[in-house]
Amino acid sequence: MSADRITAHDGATLVREVRRRVGMCGWLGGAAGAIVVFVAIGFLVPVFADRHQTVRLGLINGPLVAAYVLISGATINRRFGRHLTRSLEWIREERAPDQREHGLALRLAAQAVTLDVIGWTIAGTLFAILNAIIYSVGLGAVVGATIWLGGETTCALDYLLYERALRPVTQRALAARASRETSAPGVRGRLMMAWALGTGVPLFGVLVIGVVGVSKSGVHATYVSSAVLFLGIVATAAGLLATQFAAKAIADPLLAVRRGLEYVERGELEVHVPVNDGSEVGLLQAGFNRMADGLRERERIRDLFGRQVGEQVAHAALSKGVRLGGEEREVAALFIDLVGSTSLALAIPPAELVRLLNRFFRVVVEVVEQERGMVNKFEGDAALCVFGAPIAYQDSAGDALRAARALAGRLARELPEIDFGIGVSAGSAVAGNVGAEQRFEYTVVGDPINEAARLAELAKQRPERVLASDAALERSGSEADAWNVTEAAVLRGRLGPTRLAHPQA
Numbered sequence: 001m002s003a004d005r006i007t008a009h010d011g012a013t014l015v016r017e018v019r020r021r022v023g024m025c026g027w028l029g030g031a032a033g034a035i036v037v038f039v040a041i042g043f044l045v046p047v048f049a050d051r052h053q054t055v056r057l058g059l060i061n062g063p064l065v066a067a068y069v070l071i072s073g074a075t076i077n078r079r080f081g082r083h084l085t086r087s088l089e090w091i092r093e094e095r096a097p098d099q100r101e102h103g104l105a106l107r108l109a110a111q112a113v114t115l116d117v118i119g120w121t122i123a124g125t126l127f128a129i130l131n132a133i134i135y136s137v138g139l140g141a142v143v144g145a146t147i148w149l150g151g152e153t154t155c156a157l158d159y160l161l162y163e164r165a166l167r168p169v170t171q172r173a174l175a176a177r178a179s180r181e182t183s184a185p186g187v188r189g190r191l192m193m194a195w196a197l198g199t200g201v202p203l204f205g206v207l208v209i210g211v212v213g214v215s216k217s218g219v220h221a222t223y224v225s226s227a228v229l230f231l232g233i234v235a236t237a238a239g240l241l242a243t244q245f246a247a248k249a250i251a252d253p254l255l256a257v258r259r260g261l262e263y264v265e266r267g268e269l270e271v272h273v274p275v276n277d278g279s280e281v282g283l284l285q286a287g288f289n290r291m292a293d294g295l296r297e298r299e300r301i302r303d304l305f306g307r308q309v310g311e312q313v314a315h316a317a318l319s320k321g322v323r324l325g326g327e328e329r330e331v332a333a334l335f336i337d338l339v340g341s342t343s344l345a346l347a348i349p350p351a352e353l354v355r356l357l358n359r360f361f362r363v364v365v366e367v368v369e370q371e372r373g374m375v376n377k378f379e380g381d382a383a384l385c386v387f388g389a390p391i392a393y394q395d396s397a398g399d400a401l402r403a404a405r406a407l408a409g410r411l412a413r414e415l416p417e418i419d420f421g422i423g424v425s426a427g428s429a430v431a432g433n434v435g436a437e438q439r440f441e442y443t444v445v446g447d448p449i450n451e452a453a454r455l456a457e458l459a460k461q462r463p464e465r466v467l468a469s470d471a472a473l474e475r476s477g478s479e480a481d482a483w484n485v486t487e488a489a490v491l492r493g494r495l496g497p498t499r500l501a502h503p504q505a
Contacts, residue, residue, distance in 0.1 A: 033154030191246060260273045264292065331396060384444075386431070398478070400426065419460070423466075424468040427446065429444050
């Protein structure tokens with residue numbers, strides 16, 4: 001059963017399943033280690049004793065080893081099971097752990113290995129003394145050293161197994177209370193364990209056998225070669241297992257982080273990597289989640305920023321930075337204003353008026369953005385739309401004229417209950433940020449803006465409801481063919497006449 005599936009269980013089921021898996025790892029590791037050590041001692045005994053004595057020692061030690069494995073295994077399993085159940089009471093109760101419970105949960109693997117170390121230490125001391133009494137101090141020392149080396153190897157392998165079996169607990173603990181410090185051996189420690197299991201301890205055993213074979217007279221070469229061969233087989237198997245577990249303990253979390261990065265690269269920021277490792281690898285997992293949280297927060301701010309000031313302004317600000325001031329450029333302006341908004345506000349409730357204005361402005365935004373424009377300001381029941389700033393396009397005047405025709409058509413179809421006037425102008429203006437360092441806004445200032453507002457005011461009195469200046473037509477491309485130039489008029493606040501145009505019927 002995978003760690004993710006176990007983590008999804010309810011608290012009581014998770015504790016039972018983790019306890020079962022940890023107990024199984026302890027029994028398998030202890031039994032396998034005891035068998036390997038017993039066989040290893042069997043290879044070393046002929047160096048000190050004859051065949052008859054070897055059989056006698058085996059008959060005495062064999063039943064004692066089996067009994068010790070069963071008794072110590074049951075004792076350790078029961079003691080650690082009670083400790084695990086007490087430490088994970090917060091999971092059974094489906095609540096967040098306090099600081100003490102959090103620390104106990106992250107140290108469960110170390111606690112389990114500590115009990116194993118005690119069991120192997122007692123075994124080494126007990127059987128060393130027993131064999132020293134039965135045969136000789138030298139054999140007792142060899143038995144004690146062999147048990148110590150085998151116990152070290154088994155405990156290191158057990159830790160890797162415990163750490164993996166306890167990952168669902170680690171994940172819940174770190175999800176409930178994040179930790180900025182490591183609580184488990186990191187990459188270097190795990191690689192050192194793998195080295196010790198696969199190389200260090202077996203190599204030390206080979207050196208001991210070699211020294212005994214050279215220094216002690218009468219040692220048959222077959223015994224030495226058989227012992228070295230046995231140690232080589234054990235080293236290969238233990239080293240392979242240790243390396244596999246150590247590599248998997250490092251690779252699995254890194255693979256999850258890599259997959260998370262692939263989601264982020266695709267723009268899918270709703271990604272979360274489970275933090276189930278107490279080492280620096282777990283800190284990397286937590287760091288990735290903090291990074292994803294920051295990216296989501298930044299994207300929310302960017303989205304809100306774009307909705308407030310317009311996507312084009314937001315993109316320019318994020319890519320180039322912001323500063324007060326502006327630059328002169330050729331722009332086109334579209335101004336749209338509702339007719340009779342004051343009387344409309346008296347005729348319908350405020351909430352309904354707001355919904356009507358939102359429908360109106362939604363159509364304005366959709367049409368203007370479709371023609372590469374930007375709604376620069378909402379002014380009560382009016383809107384100022386700019387084309388050619390902050391991003392310059394080749395035919396901004398043509399875009400504004402097309403938007404005016406399309407906007408008039410959509411409003412007539414979708415919102416027949418409102419009336420409006422639209423004015424379009426084009427020319428030179430200054431576009432940039434206006435205000436103070438603490439608070440500013442992007443705006444466009446110049447004659448085209450004023451002229452578009454005056455044209456919208458005049459358009460309210462015309463049946464077409466849409467007027468454009470000759471300046472806009474002169475700066476447009478083929479879009480000018482869809483407009484008719486009619487008379488000239490002196491707009492409010494201006495000295496000279498402005499030639500007017502409206503869309504062809």
